[in-house]
Amino acid sequence: MFAAAAVAAGVMSGIGAGSAAAADPIMTGKALLGDPTAPDGSKIAKAEYRDDRNIRLYVYSAAMDQKVQIDVQRPADASVPRPTLYLLNGAGGGQDAASWQARTDALQFLSDKNVNVVQPVGGKWSYYTDWIKDDPELGRNKWKTFFTEELPPLIDGALGANGVNAIAGLSTSGTTVLALPIAKPGLYKAAAAFSGCAQTSDPVGSQFVKLTVETWGGGDTENMWGPVGSADWVANDPYVHADGLRGLDLYISSGNGLPGPHDTLDNQYGPPGAFGLANQLLIGGVIEAGTNYCTHNLQNRLNQLGIPATFDFQPNGTHSWGYWRDQLPKSWPTLAHGLGL
Template structure:
């Protein structure tokens, strides 16, 4: 059933140009064989076009028909593209990759994946949106139909452009942990493995909803445009903890620190976003408070999955703040589970 769903999604995409992509590298040399095509168009009106190629790094412009906007997507191609490869969707946190708080900028994860037989897909956009479908346009954040983008538009276009195997996994940190768990529930089997680091899945109880309000409000948005006012049934309908039964059958890796300073909370650590004592103090104090909150949320999710007898790997550390050094480590710890879902060696 899941395989048929993937085939159906891919069948909705028509490859418009069948020529091999030819890009220009740093030395001006042609880079052949990047993708099976350089454009793809879906019957829903979404479309994709390769706009830049730098060695194995490909930049794609996706036009989302649902949102009426273009979204930049970065793709790291595997070294060997002679046979189809799966896709790992590596999702950034609250800034949506629009700022410097990205996996590329702050970790070696993309380099770690360079020798793996996988397409690494990194969308850029959707800051503060929780990557979900909002019920109304927001005066600050605009039209947000990111769930439709991640379920119905992006994967099918990526499959068409890069001739993938159709197997997907997804990993995310912070705000977008909620998002990828929602995606796994909404379309079981699309993402075979899910790795979630330092997030708060629950959104419908007063505390969880307040977390959402704080995140969305940081970007100037109004969360009532997302799921309505407090008490609206949409909050419960979109809560991954309440609806955790939908995670059954998905490989799950979920990690968090507990907010106490640890190995990456020290001067000179390469993962400090802001150098010096001020940056360290911010990471320890602010990052500590945030991580203590995600620890509480993660334990609630763990309790719910245990109650439902749904298998999941939980990595609950006795230290660690809300910061990149811990997410880099967590990603590498989760890689075997992600690779299992992608049906490739770890």
């Protein structure tokens, strides 16, 4: 563990004197508010002050025996305890160039909101779930434990958050942000899932998982949940356990895979060049058509269970950042309601 003085000593230079940070005891005092430890011994190993609104934490996860980078944007007004939005990246875990920070203006949109924005960096190709075995390629993954048991008490204690949480994610994390509230009832008050597939254990959903973990990530899904169709595949399926979403503020969206306004050459949110556009249209089109199928199924499931949710089915659009960038502001009223803002 580190003391507040040690954190202050390690502060990076260049702290601004912005008006928003002036009311923030962490940014003005250059020290976290506490040195908490999670029940299993997880702790904050290091903190870096990056500018007048942003901190980078390195959190030691006891479950995974590794340090995880956590990027935090502080609330516009942090003079009183504020809620927390956990903003998850896609399949690459933010370890690649495909992240909210690198590909969108999400932090700028959230900069005037009274919310701690927490972005974990790590867990590529893991589906942010607890794996039953270590994987030769992807290592030890206990992300469900990290997000439900380890990280929240550290964020609340060190940043003075008020314990009210929401979670949002895209693509593979669009599955995760539905699975985690089911795994830990009451931890999250709202969830926004963009272009995710809630069903993981049926033939279609399991192929999505295998494509991500094995084809792209080089891992083995048997180390994740065992053989396809086994009990762990079903246990981690938000569609099967959708009743656990009752009481959350829910926002769920998908395109249909057909070209839309962001599927143009050198779009500012897309990959560059003709090859990048072709990849977005072909691969992104197929993936989004699949998530559209899953999302309609989830809508039917929630309707059957009498669970209200806001669904946004775009008339066109592929599996790509321009559409997720558009969806975050559209989902904000739902997230804000759950956060009490």
